[in-house]
Amino acid sequence: MAQTRGVRRAGEGFEMGDAQGRADLRVLGACPLDCPDGCSWVVTVRDGRAVGLRGNPDHPYTRGALCTKVNRWLERAGQEDRVLYPLRRVGRKGEGRFRRIGWDEALDEIAGRLDGIVREHGGEAIWPYWGTGTLGYLQGLEGYAGRRFFNVLGASAHSANICSAAGSAGLEATLGSAGGMDPEDLAHAKLILLWGTNPLTTGHHVWKFVQEARRAGARIVAIDPVRTRTAQQADAHLAPLPGTDAALALALLNVIVGMGAQDDAFLERHTRGWEEFRERIAEFPPERAAEITGLPAADIAALGAEIARTRPTAIRATQGVQRNAGGGSVLRVLASLPGVTGDWARLGGGLAFSTSGHVKLNKAALYRDDLRPGPVRTLSMSRLGEGLLDVQDPPVKALFVIAANPAASTPHQGRVRRGLAREDLFTVVMEQFPTDTADYADIVLPATAQHEHADLHEGYGHLYLTWNDPAVAPPGECLPTTETFRRLARRMGLNEPSLYDSDESLAEQLLASDHPWMAGITLDRLRKEGFVRMSVPDPFLPYADGFPTPSGRLEFRSGLAEAVGRDPVAGYTPPAEVADAARAERYPLALISAASHEFLNTTFGNNPELRRRSGGLTVRLHPDDAAARGLAAGQRVRVGNDRGAFEAVLDVTDRVRPGVAATTKGHWAKFAGGANANAVVDERDTDLGGGPVFHDTRVEVRAIPAD
Numbered sequence: 001m002a003q004t005r006g007v008r009r010a011g012e013g014f015e016m017g018d019a020q021g022r023a024d025l026r027v028l029g030a031c032p033l034d035c036p037d038g039c040s041w042v043v044t045v046r047d048g049r050a051v052g053l054r055g056n057p058d059h060p061y062t063r064g065a066l067c068t069k070v071n072r073w074l075e076r077a078g079q080e081d082r083v084l085y086p087l088r089r090v091g092r093k094g095e096g097r098f099r100r101i102g103w104d105e106a107l108d109e110i111a112g113r114l115d116g117i118v119r120e121h122g123g124e125a126i127w128p129y130w131g132t133g134t135l136g137y138l139q140g141l142e143g144y145a146g147r148r149f150f151n152v153l154g155a156s157a158h159s160a161n162i163c164s165a166a167g168s169a170g171l172e173a174t175l176g177s178a179g180g181m182d183p184e185d186l187a188h189a190k191l192i193l194l195w196g197t198n199p200l201t202t203g204h205h206v207w208k209f210v211q212e213a214r215r216a217g218a219r220i221v222a223i224d225p226v227r228t229r230t231a232q233q234a235d236a237h238l239a240p241l242p243g244t245d246a247a248l249a250l251a252l253l254n255v256i257v258g259m260g261a262q263d264d265a266f267l268e269r270h271t272r273g274w275e276e277f278r279e280r281i282a283e284f285p286p287e288r289a290a291e292i293t294g295l296p297a298a299d300i301a302a303l304g305a306e307i308a309r310t311r312p313t314a315i316r317a318t319q320g321v322q323r324n325a326g327g328g329s330v331l332r333v334l335a336s337l338p339g340v341t342g343d344w345a346r347l348g349g350g351l352a353f354s355t356s357g358h359v360k361l362n363k364a365a366l367y368r369d370d371l372r373p374g375p376v377r378t379l380s381m382s383r384l385g386e387g388l389l390d391v392q393d394p395p396v397k398a399l400f401v402i403a404a405n406p407a408a409s410t411p412h413q414g415r416v417r418r419g420l421a422r423e424d425l426f427t428v429v430m431e432q433f434p435t436d437t438a439d440y441a442d443i444v445l446p447a448t449a450q451h452e453h454a455d456l457h458e459g460y461g462h463l464y465l466t467w468n469d470p471a472v473a474p475p476g477e478c479l480p481t482t483e484t485f486r487r488l489a490r491r492m493g494l495n496e497p498s499l500y501d502s503d504e505s506l507a508e509q510l511l512a513s514d515h516p517w518m519a520g521i522t523l524d525r526l527r528k529e530g531f532v533r534m535s536v537p538d539p540f541l542p543y544a545d546g547f548p549t550p551s552g553r554l555e556f557r558s559g560l561a562e563a564v565g566r567d568p569v570a571g572y573t574p575p576a577e578v579a580d581a582a583r584a585e586r587y588p589l590a591l592i593s594a595a596s597h598e599f600l601n602t603t604f605g606n607n608p609e610l611r612r613r614s615g616g617l618t619v620r621l622h623p624d625d626a627a628a629r630g631l632a633a634g635q636r637v638r639v640g641n642d643r644g645a646f647e648a649v650l651d652v653t654d655r656v657r658p659g660v661a662a663t664t665k666g667h668w669a670k671f672a673g674g675a676n677a678n679a680v681v682d683e684r685d686t687d688l689g690g691g692p693v694f695h696d697t698r699v700e701v702r703a704i705p706a707d
C-alpha cells in the first residue's frame with residue numbers, strides 16, 4: 001500500500017508541487033460517516049486551507065471515488081450556517097434562538113450544572129447521547145473519548161442501538177459474532193441475493209465486487225419492497241411486503257431441502273439444532289410464504305431452486321431489512337441459509353452484514369468502564385422520548401447530545417420533542433450545525449469536522465483500519481470532542497489522569513490489542529500508510545474453524561435467544577403493526593423510510609444543493625393505492641397515524657409495491673413543515689438487540705386540502 005506520491009512529513013501529509021509551483025500538502029484521512037464503505041480520502045491543503053478532497057485511489061475499497069454526498073464535504077464544512085462559537089439559548093426550547101458566548105462561560109455553566117445534578121440526583125441523571133454523526137473511535141460513536149469523563153461521573157450508559165442492534169444480535173445468536181463474510185469476496189459468488197440493501201445509494205463501493213461476480217457469470221437478485229436504484233440494476237427483483245423476509249427465507253429453504261440440496265456433511269459437523277430447524281422449514285411451503293409476503297409462490301419456488309443449484313450463493317443484507325419487530329429473527333434465518341447449503345465453508349458464500357465483529361481493537365482500554373463508581377443503568381438511544389418523559393429514579397436531568405440529531409432521527413418525534421422541551425432538563429448539544437435538536441439546547445458547543453481533527457476508523461463494510469490526520473486548523477472556536485472533554489474535566493477539577501490522555505495516546509491504547517488479526521498494526525504505520533488491512537487469514541473464511549458460539553457450531557437453536565425469552569429456533573416474527581389487525585385495517589399502508597440518495601441520515605440535510613436535488617420530503621405510492629384514495633402525483637399529502645403526521649409531496653409510481661408507502665429519512669423537520677417520517681414511527685424494540693422499528697409502521701395517506 002505504498003503512498004508513492006509526494007514527500008511525507010511525519011503526521012502532516014505529503015508535499016506536492018501544483019502547476020503554479022506552490023507547495024500543496026496532501027493529507028490522508030477517512031470519511032467519518034455512518035456508511036459501510038469507510039472511505040479513505042485525500043485532502044489537498046494550500047496556504048492552510050483545504051482546497052480539494054477526493055477518494056484515495058490506493059485504497060482497495062475506495063479506489064479514488066467518494067459519493068454524491070461527500071463530494072460536497074468541504075462545501076458543507078464552509079457553509080454559512082456552521083456553528084463556530086459556543087452559544088447560549090435565549091428563546092424558548094425548540095425556538096432556536098441563541099447568543100454567542102465564550103468557552104469560559106460555557107464550560108463554567110456546564111461544570112456548575114453537572115456538579116449540582118450529580119449532587120442532587122446522582123450521576124445516572126446524566127445521559128450522554130452519542131449518535132452516528134461520526135463513527136470515529138476518538139471523536140465519535142459511543143463517544144469513546146467522552147465516555148471516560150461520563151464514567152468518572154457515574155453517568156447512565158448509552159446503548160447506541162439505533163442502527164444495527166437487531167441484526168447484530170440475530171447474528172450473535174446464530175453465528176456467535178456480527179462478523180460474516182468479507183464483502184470483497186462477493187466477487188467469488190455465483191449468485192448474489194441483495195436482501196433489503198440498496199448499495200447504489202447507501203454504500204456504492206461494494207458494487208464493483210458485485211459487478212466482478214457478474215462478469216464471471218453470477219446472477220444478481222434484489223429483494224426489496226421498492227424497486228430501488230439497486231433493484232433496477234439487478235437481474236431479478238422480488239418485492240415482498242416489509243417485515244416478511246424470514247418467511248420468504250424459510251420458504252426458499254423449504255424448496256432447497258425439498259430438492260435434497262442441503263449439505264449434510266456441513267450440517268452434521270458444524271451446526272446445532274438442525275432437526276428442529278428442519279421442522280420449522282417444513283412449516284413454510286412456498287404457498288404459505290406467498291400469502292405472508294405477497295409474492296407469487298412460483299417466484300419463491302424458482303428462486304429456491306436457483307439457490308439449490310448454485311454454489312456458492314452469497315447474501316448481502318444490511319440494516320434496512322432489520323427495522324421490523326422481527327429484525328433479529330430475520331438475520332437469524334438469513335445467516336442460517338448458508339448453514340444449510342454449506343456455503344459458509346466456501347469462498348464467495350455466506351452472508352455479509354457488517355464486518356464490525358471482526359474488528360479486534362482494544363475497545364475496553366479506550367472506554368475505561370472500570371472508572372465507573374459502581375454499576376450504572378443503560379438507556380436506549382432509540383427510546384429517547386421514554387428516557388426523557390417516563391424514566392425515573394433518577395429522572396434524566398442532563399442530556400449531552402454528541403454527533404446526533406434525535407429530534408429528526410429518532411422514533412416517535414412528538415414524544416422526543418416533548419421530552420427535549422422539558423424546562424427542568426439541562427441540554428448540551430455538541431454540533432457543527434443548528435439542527436432540529438440544537439434548537440432545544442441550553443448550550444451549543446461548536447464541533448470540528450473530520451478534516452479538522454484526528455481520528456481512527458474501521459469500515460463496517462470492509463477489513464481496513466484508517467487513520468484520519470487533521471488537515472487544517474478548526475474554524476472559529478470549534479473544538480474536537482476529545483479536547484472539549486479534556487477542558488470540561490479540568491473545569492470540574494477531576495483528577496483521574498486518563499481523562500487527559502492525548503488523541504494519539506488514545507489511539508495507541510486502542511491499537512494495543514494482542515489479537516492476531518491486529519498484529520503489526522501500529523499508529524506509526526497507520527499514519528504513514530493511511531490505512532492498513534487487518535491481519536485476517538487469506539483467503540478469509542471467518543468460520544472455517546468453527547463458529548464463536550457457545551457450542552462452537554452455527555446455532556439454528558440458540559441459547560442466547562432462549563435466554564431473552566425468544567423462540568430458541570430461528571423462525572418468522574410478523575411485523576407488530578400487521579399482527580395488530582385493528583391497526584393494520586385502520587392504517588392500511590406499510591411505511592418505509594429508507595436512506596435518501598442525497599443525505600447521510602440528517603447530515604447534509606441542510607446543504608442547499610443536496611436539498612434541492614432531493615426534491616424535498618416525498619412519499620411514493622403505487623398507482624392502485626393512489627387511485628383508491630383519489631390522489632394524484634404532485635399533490636401535497638399528509639402521512640399519518642395516531643402518533644403524529646408529516647407532510648410530503650406525492651409521487652405515484654409502480655416502483656413501490658402495492659400496500660407500501662415509501663419515503664426517505666434525513667430531511668430536517670424544520671425544513672419540512674415541522675415533522676418528518678419519525679413523527680409516525682413507534683418507540684418499540686425489535687425481538688432481539690433492542691433496535692428500533694422504523695419500517696414496522698402503518699399509516700394512512702390523505703390529501704391536504706388546498707387553501
Ligand SMILES: Nc1nc2c(c(=O)[nH]1)N[C@H]1C(S)=C(S)[C@@H](COP(=O)(O)OP(=O)(O)OC[C@H]3O[C@@H](n4cnc5c(=O)[nH]c(N)nc54)[C@H](O)[C@@H]3O)O[C@H]1N2
Binds near residue numbers: 069132226241243
Ligand atoms: N445515501 C445514503 N447512504 C447511507 C445512509 C443514508 O442515509 N443515505 N445511511 C447510512 C446508514 S446509517 C445505514 S445504517 C446504511 C443502511 O444501508 P441500507 O440497509 O442499504 O439502507 P436502507 O435504505 O435503510 O435499507 C435498504 C433497503 O431496505 C428496504 N427495506 C425496508 N424494509 C424492508 C424489509 O422489511 N424487507 C426487505 N427485503 N427490504 C426492506 C428499503 O426499501 C431499502 O431500499 O446506509 C448508510 N448509507
Ligand SMILES: Nc1nc2c(c(=O)[nH]1)N[C@H]1C(S)=C(S)[C@@H](COP(=O)(O)OP(=O)(O)OC[C@H]3O[C@@H](n4cnc5c(=O)[nH]c(N)nc54)[C@H](O)[C@@H]3O)O[C@H]1N2
Binds near residue numbers: 131
Ligand atoms: N425514519 C427513519 N429514521 C432513521 C432511520 C431510518 O431508516 N428511518 N435510520 C436510522 C439510522 S440507521 C441511524 S444510524 C440514525 C442516525 O441518527 P443520528 O445518529 O442522530 O445521525 P444524524 O441524524 O446524521 O446526526 C448526526 C449529527 O452529528 C453531527 N456531527 C457530525 N460529525 C460530528 C463531529 O465530529 N462531532 C460532533 N459533535 N457532531 C458531529 C452532524 O452535524 C449531525 O447533525 O438515524 C436513524 N433514523
Ligand code: SF4
Binds near residue numbers: 035038039066
Ligand atoms: S458516505 Fe460512504 S461512500 Fe460516501 S465517502 Fe463516506 S464512506 Fe465513502
Ligand SMILES: [Mo]
Binds near residue numbers: 034132162163164319
Ligand atoms: Mo445507520
